[in-house]
Amino acid sequence: MPKQVDHAARRAEIAHAALRLCAHDGLAGVSMGRVAQEAGVSKGLVQHYFPAKADLLRASAHLLRQEIERHVRAALPDAGSPADTLRRTLLAVVQLGARAPVLLLAGHAFLATAVADPDVRELYRAGGDTVHREIAALVTATASEPGLDAGAEAHVLLGLARGLADGVLVGELDVTEAVAVLDHQLGRIGVRANS
């Protein structure tokens, strides 16, 4: 057999470069040539790993989902109480707006393709569902208030966190305010800021 390279790693590198461009200029700024330049490789190489542009975009969307998940999970190094885990998870989402605007922006840019491309659409739906289930489980585990509808609360918290992240992104409010608002809402279902 001839030369062997880490196929997956190269693909990820290129897709990552595409995400960076996407965050900076939107999907409009993503072209094969620019991705190659951003990744520091030749245009031919990009073509080698992604025969068509659609392949590259799909791969980028999948990578994006992984990256967001990684970012959120990275905020939970030491798992404390369920209440703590819940709060830290939501905080991580809110902080996406400030710490990883790249991911948020790319996520928004892909929304348009999500309504057109069934694959990407399913990616969004499934991703959202998974997070919602996890949040709901944490709400149930916390359960300091009786008679709480965990599913509804999860939707409130998740929707709120995402809305706040966008608000932070456009400078409508800063992270401190957003965190305060989130804690305010968390307080209502019995989750206090300190641990």
Next chain:
Amino acid sequence: MPKQVDHAARRAEIAHAALRLCAHDGLAGVSMGRVAQEAGVSKGLVQHYFPAKADLLRASAHLLRQEIERHVRAALPDAGSPADTLRRTLLAVVQLGARAPVLLLAGHAFLATAVADPDVRELYRAGGDTVHREIAALVTATASEPGLDAGAEAHVLLGLARGLADGVLVGELDVTEAVAVLDHQLGRIGVRANS
């Protein structure tokens, strides 16, 4: 004087066509030629009213803001109590995801340009601020719970509404669920669904 036409109307028509394309394919799908085709005019005409593409995009962003405002205000034909107004306003935001996905999608597509272009960025920030102020005023006017932080509540409600709209958009939940979640949260600050 030679021929006279409604300059502003033509500009609006063209910008509207751009928004439609933007919602369908994202900003990547907006080109001078396609906008002309979508608007049913010649490419030269588009160029006549918008010398550069950036002009067209800026105008589209401004039109988008107006359209969203119009959509929300259209949901308040008969102004009832402040509580009713508050609920209907937020409902209108949530229903953007189902009834006018074009506007939501275009809004997301422009987010990337909002972080780059100071003009568009200010558009987003100012728009968000205005809505927030109005919501906060309505919360204050409703005020069935004592000791409520109207600003924080407004952020919760607005963030939630936007997050829910996105959720509806990608099919994560349907409008009925989203409305139920919104009403659930509204109930907490003393706003009931019936009037």
Next chain:
DNA sequence: CCCTTCGCGATACGATCGTATCGCATCAAA
């Protein structure tokens, strides 16, 4: 009735797009 002035279509241009194709190193197997 002519003539100026503006609205608008048509065409042209270089740049860049996505994609196809070719050719040359490179390295494992024989």
Next chain:
DNA sequence: TTTGATGCGATACGATCGTATCGCGAAGGG
């Protein structure tokens, strides 16, 4: 060391991009 499959760069091509420029038709004032 020969060999052949493979990684990857280079080049080419038509389409489409954004923009510049020209010219005709129309319409109202002289």
